[in-house]
Amino acid sequence: DGGITQSPKYLFRKEGQNVTLSCEQNLNHDAMYWYRQDPGQGLRLIYYSQIVNDFQKGDIAEGYSVSREKKESFPLTVTSAQKNPTAFYLCASSIFTGEPQHFGDGTRLSIL
Amino acid sequence: DQQVKQNSPSLSVQEGRISILNCDYTNSMFDYFLWYKKYPAEGPTFLISISSIKDKNEDGRFTVFLNKSAKHLSLHIVPSQPGDSAVYFCAARGGVGAGSYQLTFGKGTKLSVIP
Numbered sequence A: 001d002g003g004i005t006q007s008p009k010y011l012f013r014k015e016g017q018n019v020t021l022s023c024e025q026n027l028n029h030d031a032m033y034w035y036r037q038d039p040g041q042g043l044r045l046i047y048y049s050q051i052v053n054d055f056q057k058g059d060i061a062e063g064y065s066v067s068r069e070k071k072e073s074f075p076l077t078v079t080s081a082q083k084n085p086t087a088f089y090l091c092a093s094s095i096f097t098g099e100p101q102h103f104g105d106g107t108r109l110s111i112l
Numbered sequence B: 001d002q003q004v005k006q007n008s009p010s011l012s013v014q015e016g017r018i019s020i021l022n023c024d025y026t027n028s029m030f031d032y033f034l035w036y037k038k039y040p041a042e043g044p045t046f047l048i049s050i051s052s053i054k055d056k057n058e059d060g061r062f063t064v065f066l067n068k069s070a071k072h073l074s075l076h077i078v079p080s081q082p083g084d085s086a087v088y089f090c091a092a093r094g095g096v097g098a099g100s101y102q103l104t105f106g107k108g109t110k111l112s113v114i115p
Helices: B097-101
Strands: A004-007 A010-013 A019-025 A031-037 A043-051 A054-057 A064-066 A076-078 A087-094 A107-111 B010-014 B019-025 B030-038 B045-051 B056-059 B062-067 B072-077 B086-094 B103-105 B109-114
Touching (some): A010 A019, A019 A031, A043 A064, B019 B030, B019 B109, B072 B086
Parallel strands (some): B010 B109
Antiparallel strands (some): A004 A019, A087 A107, B019 B072
């Protein structure tokens, strides 16, 4: 079955550490996205990538970094510069023409 | 400044009745609107969409209405079922170039369908 896999489902980070969230898709989608969701809030765009080796900042990119070396993979690194990293992180993908985005099941990041 | 607003944080409806979820937007560049359904600890699932060239789109029990002049859309679920209980997000897309791929989400409305 095609889909988006995010791992791990739960992640804990010590203050001052970088942590990387994994996102893999086998839908052959060109575009991939990272969103952050906080309690009672909508989803806010962190980064997106329309094609391999290219990515753009979203609305809240500060403290985050991404890479897109393969079409299937779009990992997100939460750096120590992100002062409030505790949140639910969602990865999504869509075909190049901008059809509805499909989402993974998310990673919940907490600070120890 | 919220460009997509869902002013009702929650809604309770009796099973079998109609559920109406509302969404307002401010950006006139938005030309494509989507509804997503989300269960706890899961990612959102695409439900239905509508292009700005239409005023209605129907898919089974789900119908989305778009009123461009009022910058308002609504999702109707008829009849409502207990399995419809979830958080519903309204999202909008628009602009040109790279911006056309970005979705702007509302804060969501939690629907509870009471058996």
